[in-house]
Amino acid sequence: MRIGVITFPGSLDDRDAARAVRAAGAEPVPLWHGDRDLRGVDAVILPGGFSYGDYLRCGAIARFAPVMGELVPAARAGLPVLGICNGFQILCEAHLLPGALTRNAGLKFITRDLRLRVENTRTAWTRAYSVGQQIVVPLKSGEGAYAADPGTLANLEASGQVVIRYAADNPNGSAAAIAGVCNAEGTVVGLMPHPEHAVDPLTGPSADGLGFFASVVAAVTA
């Protein structure tokens, strides 16, 4: 079981994502933004960070990276893909996921451990959880407010594409307290919170985030 972790210029949590993959019993495979090559991996993670400094719109430049030329068709063909934070922003920019991430309502960067509710456990990345389960995972972002037009939001709700919701406080003004969504097939998931920072109570608020990585291992080997 090999899971690719893409490094864009300005990716920061690639090391953490690789560690989480190892903790779930899989082999992390580094993927380089400039290579048109997914190295035959079974799933891909787009990690957090500030690709290209986020000086334009977050993720707007990274979506044009050569590796994305391989990733987008592979994802459309069913390859499990998880975007975390900046990775989520890139997946939205690449139109693999609906909606967009905008400036936090408080206009400040927020780092906070948050209680989340798992809404959909049929995706490739959430099957280790139970519906309604509450988990504690850190959020750390300046542009994490999920936004979409009313029709898209209604569709997301109707089709169960809201994967994760902020359970207590809505920290950034996200529409419908949405913290994560998936594509219609449930193979591509985007999350604003960082499950890779919650895989070991020594270095995170909990080990609750490990389930995302364990889920894809189960999904691929099933």
Place this chain on the structure above:
Amino acid sequence: MSPVDTVARAAAEADLPQPFAELGLTRDEYEKIVATLGRRPTGAELALYSVMWSEHCSYKSSKVHLRQFAATAPPSSALLAGIGHNAGVVDIGQGYAVTFKIESHNHPSYVEPHQGAATGVGGIVRDILAMGARPVAVMDALRFGPADAPDTARVLPGVVGGISFYGNCLGLPNIGGELDFDPSYAGNPLVNALCVGVMRHGDLQVAAASGPGNQVILFGSTTGPDGVGGASVLASATFGEAASDSTASAKRPSVQVGDPFTEKLLVECCLELFASGLAVGIQDLGAAGVACATTELAAAGAGGMRVRLDAVPLRDATLGPPEILMSESQERMMAVVEPGRVDEFLAVCAKWDVRAAVIGEVTDTGRLVMTWHGETVVDIPPASAADGPVYQRPLARPASQDALAADDPAALPRPADGPALRADLLALLGSPGLADKSWVTDQYDRYVRGDTVLAMPDDAGLLRVDEATGLGIALATDGNGRYCRLDPYRGTQLALSEAYRNVAATGARPLAVTNCLNFGSPEDPAVMWQFAEAVRGLADGCATLGVPVTGGNVSFYNQTGTVAIHPTPVVGVLGVHDDVRRRVGLGFPAVTDGAGEAMPSRGGLPGGSGGMDSAREGAGSSPRASIVLLGRTEPEFGGSAWAHVRHGHLGGRPPAPDLEAERSLAALLAAAAADRLLAAAHDLSDGGLAVALAESCLRGGTGCTVRLPGDPFTALFSESAGRAVVTVRPGAEAAFEQLREAHSVPGEVLGTVGGDSLTVQGCFTIPLAELAAVHARALPALFGPGLPG
């Protein structure tokens, strides 16, 4: 544009007046340059000397004092590189070395808070990188004027936003620091940034241009007009009488502009260059930019260098030699590379999208020669610029010091009963300097890199270095301007003691010291006296504690008009933790009755889980962990938080440092952590036992019940040094008692952990909810609601 001033022209037009005073040089200094060169300097040479001989770069007023650090340093086998390098390097075992340093960016942060603070982070990160280490974390020690002053509302959010913007984008966890307020910093905020890096022993890089014929490569950002004169005009001068907006805006062009994305690429690029052995020498560009990097590399190496200034990649084509030399454009490094490996070097830079240009070569001529389109514009002996003048400034203990010492806080009215003690505790807890710092720290990423074991508000930041063995490092910074104003010698030792104690509280062994010495004008004999006393106090303290000073930074001219800031040495202590899995946080452990769903408390952090899961492992539900006060408490209130917050009073003597006691206490804390005897530990400092107990309650989300020994007011609010409050795991009481006696540390059981209030028997009870509300609301009330919800 006027024709460029060449060496030939300087010889021919010897009498042309030079604007040395505008560049911050004295007439004596200018004449020294003329004597060195045997002619007037060119415009480029004058620019170069003006920045190199600035107080900021040359340490000309502080050097004679700083020599004590090396002279009295305790023998330490841990020191791999000491003072004089970009940063000191310490051996932490298992083949790892750690380098750390703290530096000021005070003046730029006042003029342009966001960029000033951001580039402060960027600069210190490059210092660490230049040693060959991977930067792994940052911290920041911040001091502002009165919290409710309008200018603080301008400066503080900008500074915090700048640190957040730069550090987060760079991918370095921010693991701690300080935040304090005092009228003495109005118009002179202190923004001190610390960076720590980790490397293997063999990775140490040198800042020297050796090997004649080797190529000199400038890489990273292009060079622009930003930050011209930052070191000389801005950081080495006092703000005008009225620190008005016009002063600030006149100096705004001297502030640099940060690009953390480029710095991130530069970090990864440098680490790959080092790993491939492609750099013979490396130097970061900080204050004084190209001028400083070339002179220091040449002076430390083969002695000469030839530089083509027209080869420097520019972002503004109108810049001439003086501006190029003085520019403090950020995110630049300079490397010395063997000619045969230049192509490989450039290929690595290209991989990381880092611009690089060969701008010169190493020579053995003993001269630093720079040309501009073929004409020589600089021709100097590099050591003359790198070494700079040395001043023995006059110093005098100000007469006002006696009156200050005589104004003893013993005369202040004290709380007479339980309700009054309760009110004083809440007042302290809700004061801006002691209130919950989440408004600030929530803006920093403390998780990135996944090795943060403890972060603010714990006593020290704690990072894992080796996943397999659990080896880690702890870091704390402390300073107390009010103590130092009363007695700079004692005050500095108290700052050292507190940082040392904070590191020990996590279970780490303190190893080494860095410092950032923030003072007023060195031209004021009273300030120089404060400075000399502070340095002497730190050197003596380090000798007693057995921890060497590995490097540091001096920031003078922190004053507006004739009013200097409180002398504020900020001391950083680095410790090694043998196994971070045995770390000790400051939160009281939850008393688990089985069910309680563990939700981290407000501002919940990795460290929060430390207390919680230790309790889960050890405690079970019935016997409650006992709270033990360690150390000796005397009635010491000079410079205390109580006197400051309740009476606006500053007088008397600060607490007496007891460094031998600190040493014993630290040894006890490390041994108790290693034996897993403690569920929590918290040092006692500002606000004494009262504030420490409240913080431990809030951090752990658990109350406590204690009985005070002796006079309740003294027990609660004295700030005697060398103290900590620890929570002993149930069942470990006898083992801890034995260990405590073996270390000769006085101790007294105060009570037990548990419940949902802070109860001081016979005095008062405060429900945790009330405590939390008072603690949490102070900063949002001042600086706006940070977060919804």
